[in-house]
Amino acid sequence: MDLICISATLTGLGLLPVGATPETLPPKIVSTLEKSASLGLDRFPIGFWNYTNLGQHAEHMTQAEVAEWADAGFTVTMSPSFDPANHRQLDQMRRILDWADDLGMKLIVCDPRTHGPTGGGEGPLAVPDDQREKVDAAIADLGKHPATFGFAIGDEPGTREGRAWLECARITKHAAPDLHPFMNLLPWYPGVEERVGFPSWPEYLDTVARKSGLDFLCYDCYSQMNPERTGWDMYFANLREFREAGWRNGLPFWTTLLSVGHFNYRCPNYNELRWQFNTAVCSGANGILWFFYYMRQPHSNYRLSPVDENWDRTQTYYDIRRFQKAFHRTYGDLFLHLAPTRVTFTEKAWGGGAMFSPDELVSEVTPGDQPLLVGEFVDAQARRYVMLVNNSTSQSVRASLEFPGADVRFYSWNWDGNEVEGTAYSADSVERLEDGVRVWHWLAPGQEAVYRVDSEAVRNAPVTL
Numbered sequence: 001m002d003l004i005c006i007s008a009t010l011t012g013l014g015l016l017p018v019g020a021t022p023e024t025l026p027p028k029i030v031s032t033l034e035k036s037a038s039l040g041l042d043r044f045p046i047g048f049w050n051y052t053n054l055g056q057h058a059e060h061m062t063q064a065e066v067a068e069w070a071d072a073g074f075t076v077t078m079s080p081s082f083d084p085a086n087h088r089q090l091d092q093m094r095r096i097l098d099w100a101d102d103l104g105m106k107l108i109v110c111d112p113r114t115h116g117p118t119g120g121g122e123g124p125l126a127v128p129d130d131q132r133e134k135v136d137a138a139i140a141d142l143g144k145h146p147a148t149f150g151f152a153i154g155d156e157p158g159t160r161e162g163r164a165w166l167e168c169a170r171i172t173k174h175a176a177p178d179l180h181p182f183m184n185l186l187p188w189y190p191g192v193e194e195r196v197g198f199p200s201w202p203e204y205l206d207t208v209a210r211k212s213g214l215d216f217l218c219y220d221c222y223s224q225m226n227p228e229r230t231g232w233d234m235y236f237a238n239l240r241e242f243r244e245a246g247w248r249n250g251l252p253f254w255t256t257l258l259s260v261g262h263f264n265y266r267c268p269n270y271n272e273l274r275w276q277f278n279t280a281v282c283s284g285a286n287g288i289l290w291f292f293y294y295m296r297q298p299h300s301n302y303r304l305s306p307v308d309e310n311w312d313r314t315q316t317y318y319d320i321r322r323f324q325k326a327f328h329r330t331y332g333d334l335f336l337h338l339a340p341t342r343v344t345f346t347e348k349a350w351g352g353g354a355m356f357s358p359d360e361l362v363s364e365v366t367p368g369d370q371p372l373l374v375g376e377f378v379d380a381q382a383r384r385y386v387m388l389v390n391n392s393t394s395q396s397v398r399a400s401l402e403f404p405g406a407d408v409r410f411y412s413w414n415w416d417g418n419e420v421e422g423t424a425y426s427a428d429s430v431e432r433l434e435d436g437v438r439v440w441h442w443l444a445p446g447q448e449a450v451y452r453v454d455s456e457a458v459r460n461a462p463v464t465l
Contacts, residue, residue: 024382024462024463025378025380025382025463026247026463026464026465027250028246028247028248028249028250028465029247029250029339029341029378029463029465030250030380031249031250031251032246032247032250032251032252032339033337033339033379033380035215035216035250035251035252036216036252036286036336036337036339037336037337038215039149039180039215039216040178041075041076041106041333041336042104042333042336043075043104043328043332043333043336044075044287044288044327044328044331044333044335044336045075045076045106045254045286045287045288046073046074046075046076046077046287046288046289046324046327047074047075047076047077047078047108047287047288047289047290048074048077048078048259048289048290048291048292048293048306049078049256049289049290049291049292049293050077050078050079050080050081050110050292050293050294051081051292051293051294051296052080052081052294052296053080053081053082054080054081054082054083054086054089054092054093055082055083055086055089056296057080057294057296058088058089058092060294060311061080061092061096063095063099066096066099066100066103066105067099067103069100069103069105070100070103070104070105071321071325072306072317072320072321072324072325073320073321073324073325073327073328074105074324075104075105075106075328076105076106076107076108076149076287077105077107077108077289078107078108078110078152078182078289079093079096079097079107079108079109079110080093080096080110081110081111081112082110082111083112084111084112084113084137084138084141090141093109093142094142094145097109097142097145097147097148098145098147100147101145101146101147105147106147106148106149107147107148107149108149108150108151108152108182109138109142109148109149109150109151109152110152111138111141111142111151111152113134113135113137113138114134114135114138114151114152114153114168114172114181115152115153115154115168116153116154116157116161116164116165116168116169116183117161117164117165117168118154118161122160123160124159124160124162124163124164125160125161125164126164127164127167127168127171131168131171132171132175135151135168135171135172135175136175138151139151139175139176139179143175143176143179148179149179149180149182150172150176150179150180150181150182151172151176151179151181151182152181152182152183153165153168153169153172153181153182153183154168154183154184155183155184156184156185156186156220157183157185157186157196158186158195158196158197159195159196159197162196162197165183165212166207166208166211166212169181169183169212169213169214170211170212170213172213173213173214173215174213180214180215180216181212181213181214181215182218183208183212183214183218184218184219184220184256185205185208185217185218185219186219186220187219187220187221187223187234187238188201188234188237188238188241189223189234201241202241202244202245202248205217205241205242205245205249206245206248206249209245209248209249209251210249214251215251215252216251216252216253216254216286216287217242217245217246217251217252217253217254218253218254218255218256218287218289219238219242219253219255219256220255220256220289220291221234221235221238221255221256221257222257222258222265222291223235223265224257224258224276225258225261225265225266225268225272226264226265226266227264227266232350232351233350233351233352234351235350235351236279236283236350236351236352236353237350237351237352238255238351239255239279239280239283239284239285239343239351240283240343240351240352240353242255242285243283243284243340243343246284246340247465252286252287252339253284253285253286253287254285254286254287254288254289255280255285255287255288255289256288256289256290256291257273257276257277257280257288257289257290257291258276258290258291259273259290259291259292259293259305259306259316259320260291260292260295260302260303260304260305260306260316261301261302261303261304262300262301262302262303263300263301267303267304267316268316269319270315270319270322270323271393271394271444271445271446272393272445272446273316273319273320273323273446274319274323274445274446274447275389275390275391275392275393275445275446276446277323277324277327277446278387278389278446278447278448279373279389279391279446281335281375281387281448282343282373282374282375282387282388282389282448283340283343283373283375284339284340284343284375284377286335286336290306290320292305293305293306293307294306294307294311295307295308295309296309297309304316306320329415329416329417330413330414330415330417330425331413331417331450332413332417334413334450337379337380338377338378338379338385339377339378339379340375340376340377341376341377341378341463341464341465342354342359342374342375342376342465343373343374343375343376344356344357344373344374345371345372345373345374345391346365346367346371346372346374346391347367347370347371347372347391348371356372356374358404359376359461360404360455360457360458360461361376361384361386361403361453361458362374362376362386362401362402362403362404362453363402363403363404363436364400364401364402364438365388365399365400365401365402366399366400366402366438367397367399368397368398368399369395369397370390370391370392370395370396370397370399371391371392372388372389372390372391372397372399373388373389373391374386374387374388374389374401375387375389378463382459382463383452383454384452384453384454384458384463385450385451385452385453386401386450386451386453387448387449387450387451388401388441388443388448388449388450389443389446389447389448390443390444390445390446390447390448392445392446393445393446394445395445396442396443396444396445397442397443398428398440398441398442398443399440399441399443400438400439400440400441401438401439401441401449401451402433402436402437402438402439403436403437403438403439403451403453403455404435404436404455404457405435405436405455405456405457405458406434406435406436407455407456408436408437408453408454408455408458409421409453409454409455410422410437410439410451410452410453410454411451411452411453411454412424412425412427412449412450412451412452413450419452423439424439424441424449424450424451425449426441426442426443426447426448426449427439427440427441427449428440428441428442439451
């Protein structure tokens, strides 16, 4: 059933006001919601970069290991790589998919037959003549498995790979329209336009969106884990650039966050891991990946990944597991059905973002003495939502949201994942005002509060971007 039929049915049953239909939503928002629905997921996509391969690490890729992924809250993650010509490795890949399916997980299959071309030399790379045949073979072997989400195309294409990889993504999507090719893009940073061969980053993202056949954009950014917030501008600029590209092209976007210290990037603690996750979701990311999960062996100054070089679980694993399980338990599939409409800051607008200003959804934010992030969302029935995040990685804050309107009602989600009217788990008091309600919260570093807000003003206001 499409979005218009769903809304018409609910309106006819008296469950929606007449004015709240998809026709009131910007077409690109409708497209984003439809693309998200087309992924066929029943839980918010959370995964990791795997980097194991069945030639070296087969003994570790067991049924118990896959069960541990699921127990940690991973729902759509990357598979080990493997040699499809090796029947033992191919059979193990099928078993891994079986185990994932039993646990309700999906996998991005890292099959070399679907990868874009790489290699030395100069000038743009060409799509191999046998690319279609290789893709067809990969789909015949693994593409019809219910746990196969899609096939990996490649990571961080530059000018040499760019055009060929877009064509490889199109070939893969055309060969398996119900699957979702995965290609990870570079983050924006000063001068990256030359690396991808475009005059501006928006033009590059628009070209990828329009010529790749991808169902979502994905990228990685780790600057947020540079010392003393020096990389926060780049972090939030990327969230904004990919969100705006999604608005222009009617696509959701995913992002890759940092779980392992390396180079100048520090090892994130619990507060910093949860802060990354919640600020990304609040900024509109429709899926989260972590870089990376398995250390495999010591190299460079990489350290404290969720699974270390001895194949032991580190504190990072338990930290990620804790808040991912809480997110699923509290919000269930909620964020699968939302599209971002506005993101604002208090104290300082990082990465070219906007400072908070009142609207029909939130009339006031009292930030206390720490910065806050405010994300606004809409669903297919034109219902409106707000997410508040403590935008500090080290300090707690007491902050409030004010919802305007004498008739305003607000809803949140309890520990059992049920939508209930009233305060969030993080709220400590509610003030009823003459023309609205103010909800106060104690928020730990990176902690969130999420509400659905309903009033006549909210229902009658157009959704704008």
